[in-house]
Amino acid sequence: MGIKTCFISSTGGHLTQLRTIYDTFPQEESALITEKNETTISLGKHKNVSFLVQQDRKNILFLFIFIINIILSLVYVLKYRPQYIITTGAGSVIPFCIFGKIFGSNLIFIESFAKVNTPTLTGRLLYKFADKFYVQWEELLSIYKNAEFKGRLY
């Protein structure tokens, strides 16, 4: 069976929130993509888990890492060809989401719980591309006019 849904996020709180959804989906039809570091390396044992390089805007190698992640993102989109992409951010997910849209995926974005009054950069950018856009605080509905508030991932 092919992959129906790709879940993608950076590590930390973004991944904790994403896993609230991912963990309830059938693993054989789902793929999980996140950044590789010591907290995520053990996920590599699972089926259909792929890694991006840990991206950090303050790193001097940022541009180089970002380019590698753009290439990896394209490879993963072509590998999985997901019908749906579900993401909670942050920045490193942007290329995958845009390539996904180009290849016909349906994009579902959930703005991070940690942001109450101010949108994230990634949220602002992907708002233009997302088919479904959820916020976890009603306060953000005034910024994202077409977003929906349907509850939280905690």
Added chain:
Amino acid sequence: MIFVTVGTQKFQFNRLLTEIDNLCESNVIKSPVIAQTGSSSYEPKSFKTYKLLTQEKMNDYISQADLVITHGGTSSIFHALKLQKKVIVVPRLQQYGEHVDNHQKEISEILEMQGYISVAWDINDLQDLILNIENINQKIYKGYSEMLVNEIKNYVK
């Protein structure tokens, strides 16, 4: 029992542990205290500490606690709220080298405003909050995650 947790990040939170130790010594806190101390270097004299706890142990201690005192990490706060505990939050502050920035203030502020938690904005407020916790009404937090997860599942179907 009072359960204290400061999360797992690589920064110390000695300010909180020192204050709780002082409150135990001065007999303000009379009930037993158990603390998860992470990367803090301060070693409390008055209560038992663990550097890190497994998810199961963490659950056990929070379940047994009458009051949870925590740093402003969402994971710890919601863990306690979901088990319907009274929660006092002490946000980690950048100026004391407790975190890279002051983002723990933002989430603390909104949860306090909505009535789910009490916040010790100054470490000296902690004593009053602990002494009055029985009289402080905190809203019960209803996890909404099922609703959002089901919503997404229906969309993806």
